[in-house]
Amino acid sequence: MTDIKSAWPDHPGYEIYPVPGKGTARVRVGDVVLAESDAAIRLIETDHVERLYFPRDDVRLGELVVNDHHTVCPFKGRASYWSYPGPGGRGGVEDVFWTYPEPFPEVAPILGYLGVYHEKDGVDVEIETAWPDGRTSTNRFPVWGDQDDLVRVLDARPAGEGHFTAPGYHHRERDVVEGGQLLGEVIVAASRTIADQRVTFASMTFAKAASFARPLDLEVETVRRGRTFSTLGVRVHQDGKLIAPALVLLDSGAPDSIRLTEEMPKVPGPEDAEPYEMGVVGRDLRIVDGAYQPDPDRTGPPVINAWVRFRDDPADAGLRSALIAQATTHWTIAAAMLPHPGFGEAMAHVSLSTGPMAMSISFHDEAPADEWLLYSTSAIWSGRGLAQGDGRVFTRDGTLVASYHLQAMIRAMIPATEGKDATSAM
Numbered sequence: 001m002t003d004i005k006s007a008w009p010d011h012p013g014y015e016i017y018p019v020p021g022k023g024t025a026r027v028r029v030g031d032v033v034l035a036e037s038d039a040a041i042r043l044i045e046t047d048h049v050e051r052l053y054f055p056r057d058d059v060r061l062g063e064l065v066v067n068d069h070h071t072v073c074p075f076k077g078r079a080s081y082w083s084y085p086g087p088g089g090r091g092g093v094e095d096v097f098w099t100y101p102e103p104f105p106e107v108a109p110i111l112g113y114l115g116v117y118h119e120k121d122g123v124d125v126e127i128e129t130a131w132p133d134g135r136t137s138t139n140r141f142p143v144w145g146d147q148d149d150l151v152r153v154l155d156a157r158p159a160g161e162g163h164f165t166a167p168g169y170h171h172r173e174r175d176v177v178e179g180g181q182l183l184g185e186v187i188v189a190a191s192r193t194i195a196d197q198r199v200t201f202a203s204m205t206f207a208k209a210a211s212f213a214r215p216l217d218l219e220v221e222t223v224r225r226g227r228t229f230s231t232l233g234v235r236v237h238q239d240g241k242l243i244a245p246a247l248v249l250l251d252s253g254a255p256d257s258i259r260l261t262e263e264m265p266k267v268p269g270p271e272d273a274e275p276y277e278m279g280v281v282g283r284d285l286r287i288v289d290g291a292y293q294p295d296p297d298r299t300g301p302p303v304i305n306a307w308v309r310f311r312d313d314p315a316d317a318g319l320r321s322a323l324i325a326q327a328t329t330h331w332t333i334a335a336a337m338l339p340h341p342g343f344g345e346a347m348a349h350v351s352l353s354t355g356p357m358a359m360s361i362s363f364h365d366e367a368p369a370d371e372w373l374l375y376s377t378s379a380i381w382s383g384r385g386l387a388q389g390d391g392r393v394f395t396r397d398g399t400l401v402a403s404y405h406l407q408a409m410i411r412a413m414i415p416a417t418e419g420k421d422a423t424s425a426m
Contacts (some may be wrong), residue, residue, distance in 0.1 A: 007074035008106050014044045016075060017278075018053070022146055022311070023129040023281055025052060027059075027116050029084055029093055037118065042126075043110065045075070050142045052125060053113035059097060069095055076110070077103045077377050093120050117342040118142060127281050129311060137284040139274060145169070147282030147311050153181060154322040156218055156354040164189040164218040168211070177210040179356035180329035182244050184322030185233045188216045190248040191318030194230050197250035199321055201358035203247040210238045227300045228252050261364075264398040270372050271306035278330075281309035296344035302379035303338075304331045313370040321402075323369050330357045330406045332389025336410060337381035355414050357386070361404040365396060367395045385411035 008014065018041040025040035026033060037058035043051045055142040064082040071079045079098045086092030097114040100107070118141050136242040139375040149169065156164040183204050185322040191199050210216060216238050223231040234246040240351040273286035287304035308327055314320045333354050348354040367373060377391040387410050 001417065004072055006106075008104065011075075014046050014059055014075060016107050018043055019146070019149075021127060021281075022148070024128045025054065025127050025141075026125070027054070027096070028046040028088070028126075029096070029122050030091065030125045032063060032087075033060070033112070034063055034082075034084060034096065041109070041113065041252050043115070048133075051115050051407070052118065052127075052141050053110055053115045054097075056099070056112050056114060057269070059114050067095070069187070071098075073100075075104065076100050076107050082114070091122070093122055095200045095246055096120060096199065098121060110409045120300060129282055131284060131309075131311075135271075136282075139277060139279055139281050142279075143281055144279035145281070146158060147280060148281070150280055150326065151314060151319055151323070152186040154188055154319060155328065156185045156192070158192065160382070162193075162220045162222075164192070164220065166216040166218065168214040168216075175212050176214050177216070177243075178326070178329060179204070179206050179244075180326040181211070182216070182236055182331075183246070183359055183361065184204065184326040185216065185218060186236065186244075186246045186248060187322045188318045188327055189220055189234060190232050190250060191321070192318075193220050193222070194195075194225065194231060195229055196249050197252050198253045198317065199363060200359070202325070203358070203361045204245060205243050205358045206244050206356055208243050209240060209355075210236075216243065226396060227311045228254075259366065260398045261398070262392065263396040264374065264392075264400075265305065265376050267305045267374070267376070269396070270309075273307055275307075276306075291338065292331070295343050296337075296342050296347060296348035298338070298344060299341055300338045302382075304335045304337045304375075304377050306331060306374050306375045306377075308375060310369040313368040317366075319361055320366075320369050324363075324373070324402055325361050325404075328361060328391060328402075329359060329406060330392075331375060331377035331391065332356070332379055332387060332406045333408045333410060335377050335389060335406070336382040336387035340380075351409060351413055354410050355410065356408050358407045359404065361402055363402050364400050367399060367401045372396045373401065382410065385409060394405055 011255040021040040025037050035054045037054050038054050041053045041129040041285045043053050067081050067083050077100045081095045084092050084096045099114045103110050113121040127139045129137050153169050156166045158166040187199050219235045221233040223233050230250045232248045236244040267288045270286040273288045274290040276285045276287045286307040291304045334345050374394045380390050381388040387408045389406040391404045
């Protein structure tokens, strides 16, 4: 190691940190399982793709051969590699795994672990979640993250009187914060500002795109603090610029004087819906009739019904409401495209500028996040570069948990100009 210069002293802001994986991680080439572990770690590194590392004992080294390939990372040390020769020397893959026999002290947790090249042709890397009902859901690696990561970015923390901070997260391929995440963070901040009341309504305008990798600052103004109802104004900033203004209503609660609930649509249950991959380990997502499709040739009515459940139910009521709100911005744009041949989610951010512009949500009855919730979304209008969606969130037994309304942008990408890439119309 003496001939390898560590870059840590020259880059004090650089980050590499392991995140314990949840679920069963697996590496396959064809039908051959090369690694399987309930103790894999996700290694997150500044400006690098996320990697999955397996304990050495959980890698089937008997299927692999050590080769003479070595590389040097200035932040980790010298790496050695293993290849998979394939049965009879056919169908093999070079450099499937690597390890750092003597990692730098700053990355000591990876000692005894093997990383996997998930990009290699023929290599399948996945994380499987087991659910209490005996079913499983599978996420292909690399993933967006775990439910814990989603909760962490929603978890707006106090940062002084009337101020909260929501943390950034490591770089994504598309470095833009989802509208549902912003709304969820506002709900958490409001619930912690007036802790003895429940958020019943929140509305937000998405004025400017925000970076996913940097923290967000939330400024909370108490418009009125009442014994029964309170109103808060929340302004989300990043780097001193206004990202999204919001208005939140809170309520002390009261018994029913009257009660009316819209009937849940008669749709197949989650067992009969198609699993859909959105890259969040610990979130099970099933789409009725497979209606959420990137394929521009898929057409149908402007309706998407999605079943969602989480591995864990947050004890914090604000975080539970934030999780419900986070998913509400997923469906309207895709629903609006469904009746139109030649339009699909695969075109979003490529040839079409799409994104939520304004959102409101009302919370009605409560439900745990670790049980199935049905998001039923209808696109009720589209035109003039916009689309309007109307949605409901039901429990499996028909309890109406929340309702939401979304205005979104769907319009042609502005052509590139000299020195600039094509941009959205926001």
